[in-house]
Amino acid sequence: MTPLLEVQGLSKSFGGLHALSDVSFDVAAGEIFAVIGPNGAGKTTLFNCLAGAAAPTSGTIRLGGERIDGRAPHEICHRGLARTFQLVKPFRGMTVLENVKVAAFSRHPSAKQATTAAQAVLDRVGMAELAAVDAETLNVAQLRQLEIARALATQPQLLLLDEMLAGLTATESAAMCERIRQLPREGIAVIVVEHSIPVVTSLCSRAVVLCFGKVLRRGATREVIADPRVQEAYLGNAQT
Amino acid sequence: MSSFRTVTMVTAVLLVVFAAVSGNRYYLDIFIFTCFYGTLAVCWNMMAGLTGLMSLGHALFVGLGAYSVAWGVSVHGWSPLVTWPMGMGLAVAAAFVIGMLCFRYGLRGYFFAIATLAFGEVAFFMVSATETLGRSDGMIMPISSTDIPGQLQFFEKWPYALIIMTILIGTIGVGEALMRSRTGYYWRALRDNEQAAEALGVNARAFKLRCFMLSAGISALCGAFYANYVAFVDPRSVLGVELSIQMLVYSIVGGMSLLWGPLVGAAVLVPFSILLRDYSAMPGGDIVVYAVLLAVLALLLPQGIAGWFVSKWRT
Amino acid sequence: MSLDIFLQAIVSGLANAAMYALIAVGLTLVFGVMRIINFAHGEFLMIAMYAGYFAWSLLGIDPIVAIVLVTPVLMILGTLLYSGVMRFALRVPEINQMAVTLGLSMLFQHLALVAFTGDNMLVTQARAVAGVELGPVVVQVNQLIACGISMALLATLYLVLQRTDFGLIMRAVAQSRDGAALSGIDVTGVYKWAMAVGIGTLGVAGPLLVSILYVNPHVGALFTLKAFVIVILGGLGNFTGALLGALIVGLAESIAGAWFSASVAAAVPFVILILILLTRPEGLMNRSRRA
């Protein structure tokens, strides 16, 4: 079976700076996959390339066997890849429901259907009671939930989550992890960027480690974490 | 408020005002210009306030509409049935080209504003140099001593008032319907965070372009109306930067986050400045009051009169 | 067109560019530090021109000498503008700031009309009609003087911004308001100084310009839009960008004016602006922030 996402030889440079060089990995349907690495390793650039916000300098990205590299973000979204952002900013002047509706419109052009779909997503993530609330008044945990709800409303096959746990309390983190764990059961594969090693180990079966834009190690999460080079990269990073 | 209710409210208010002033040509003239500037400000703000695209070259589209009518009737005797659609078509096409260029190359904020201004200025100077368009002198359109409805020539003002009211109500109606549809949601999402919107499946370029073309088309419609009403067009009146800036001013004062906010701005400022001018003893007194009022309102009511009113009304 | 005329157009363009640059740097400086575009910039130029004119007509002071008097006055006006208006304008959205400064511009124009009438006032000195021949090219003496002083001032400003602590602080605030505040910089003080310097440069430009041109209440408006175009062309808030922008606009106007009718020539700087923005969407000297 072909993997859901196939990244081969992906490189991205800004001027002389190589943010990513020759990155390859693949993600299977229904899998939770981790991208880890110290700060500045190129994780966000990788996400930008996958989601179409930046065009890769070379290499290919295939989603469900079709090439998506260099495509516009909205096309990639329509093909079933959704993402969240590290800095969550809701659309101002809109309620929670309306925020999700923006995303739901990608599958349901009529306003009525989009509303129904958005409501269904809010139910699914347990935010139904916040539907009419002005999105700007939400707290961090709620904003993260909203971010996931918006991404889900585009009905993705693959969801990219960028540091969804940063700044959350322990309880909130646990709830969020639980939420993420359910996604494969709903038929959605997930790629997470995450700093916390325990979270990654508990969530993800496989992982890729980036360091200075290169793949340091790729494989089953436990083996990857145990790799001394990975340890060093992280520790080295922790010391600075 | 549902879209239907907004349109009904606007229509009702317009009809009441129209009924109150319809007996007096002088007040009707003020009413007509209030509607004219109000429509322009509303369609300008569809871009600036609702989609986040500040254009300083909107006069270009007004000018295309106005000059299509003036040129069509003075040179060929064409009816408004031909020239109005022609003006709108030209404006929409111009917006398409300018939009494609600007959005393709990622112009935003002040840079988009100044690029549109540059296009507007180029048009201004080109018309000023074109013999068939009367150069800087502009074009005097024929006026007949009898009404010619087919050429939109009326002695009385109420037919003009009805036409511009229809355009205004239509603009508000279309705008409200769009604001409640996918398009409106996408516009607001683009205004706020283009990157996030694109990730959620919004084709940014297409929807910005759609907004630009709609706004340009309505501006041209207003321009065409202006030409028929005033029966004279010249570059400074319909292509100058001042006209674009007026749209900005009414929008800020009225409130840019609401579709009908700019209409409130025009409804306050246009009659206010005219009446002040007509009744104040000191020449230029209106300029002082207008300038100070503009600065103070922009500072103290950043959300505009309509925005302030709505927030008070909600709480 | 002969070569001589072409050279004349280039030299005149350069002379104009020097004045434009002097006017535009103030605008870009204020924008760089405060992120406000001041549409009343030209009206402060107009005030400086009147000041230069009255120094000459009432006190008999040569406009070049009057710079020394007018500049401090304009600097004080700049700080007053900050404390009176801009301080509050910082709290409202960009587009509202534009409206505020537009209002100021209308107000100043009208007050000048009331105070000085609409008639043109001229500084008439013997050297106003004198020219210097540089080969086939003639430069008016006053333009040459204005050009020289302008370039000297621009160089000084450049050194101040690049080499001194004051310049460093200005640039720090320009880069990040919050970052600068966190590292203990008195941001309000910097704003005040930015306005003082930004408007103060007009104190130099005004007397120079009035000796070349004339002054009336609407003369500033002729330069506001031009300065705005120059500043955008170079990249908002970028000092060297403004110089480059002024050079392009000055030369384009002058060379196009030698070829085409004035209306067509007037469109040329705008065409260039469009072409440049399409290739450099954030101006010549600013790197696009988008990846």
Added chain:
Amino acid sequence: MLAQLAVALAAAFFASAHAAEPLKIGVLAPITGATAADGARLVKAHQLAVKEINAGGGIAGLEGAKVELLIADTQSKPEVGRHAAERLIARDEVSALLGAWASAVTMPSMQVAERYRTPFIVTSAVTDSITERNLQFVFRVSPKGSWAARDVGSFINYLRGKGVAIDKVALAYEDGPFGQAVSKGYKKGLPAQGIHIVGEETFRTGSPDMSTQAAKLKATGADLLLIVCYVDDEVVLLRALAAQRYKPRVLGYGGGHVHPTLLQLGPMVEGAFGIVEWMPDLKKAATEHFAEAYQAAYGEMPLSNAAQAYAATWAIALAADAGRSRDPIKLRDSLRALRLDSGPASLLPNDALAFDAAGQNNVGNVISQVIGGRFVTIWPEAVAGQSLRLAH
């Protein structure tokens, strides 16, 4: 608003009951805005005429009705002028309109007058098309811009007759409504009179530098330079010419060229010619009277546009007198029949102030020269205050 309407109606009722209700004349003038200085002078002239009319017992044909001026500020903006015309006609019910200085403001305003069938006398705008559109209610006391070519041509031939060699003529004009209108006439009219135009330079109003234009003009080697622009630009151009050490004879067009600002340039403009609609030293009885009265009232010499405003005001009053009616349509008919070969309205340099079928006053221009730091009329000799000075 309704209350105001009621007051207005009541006022109208009572007024019409009164016998000697004043004749209301609306004046559109730029009192603020870019051309405010000119507006102020126009208003003075209108007021002087009204003062004289009323002091002379008002309008006899209207039972001694006084003239009431309603002055509206156009702010030098077309849309403001247009609305002011609406207000004066609809709200104030004036019998006629006068104005409105620049062509750009005049044209939309006169369209209002045409639509509402109220006579509009254009006092100073020069765009030819104003009286070429078959408008029924528009009259003009000022000459068409293109007519300047006719007079300049005759003047050049006059100079040639005096032994002045004028072989090459160059043109420099402001590329806006004003300059375009007049230069178009020159370009068409002068070659027809055997005068060769060797060069043509244009500039936008407000240009800070005209060295290139000056250099190009110098390169043409023209011995007469025809300038059409406002006085601000003329100063910049003349200085640039002087810097080039190029001193052709200069002939500027319009009120801008007999403007006091120009005299501030001193020796540089000595000897310069101007073609202008009127001069205060014209040898005509009405001119002498007006110049004296204006100077006595305001302490300054009137400019050409003031004379036009003055003549237009008198023309309306005399037309109302002749037709014994203040009704706009009857007033229009009286204006058409008007022929004023004497009296205050005859101060312009033609035999009689009269409007042809198109509403145009067939009036020529005169040529002025700066002699001894003053503007004096030197041509046509019949009305000239002094004779031509050729020291060059």
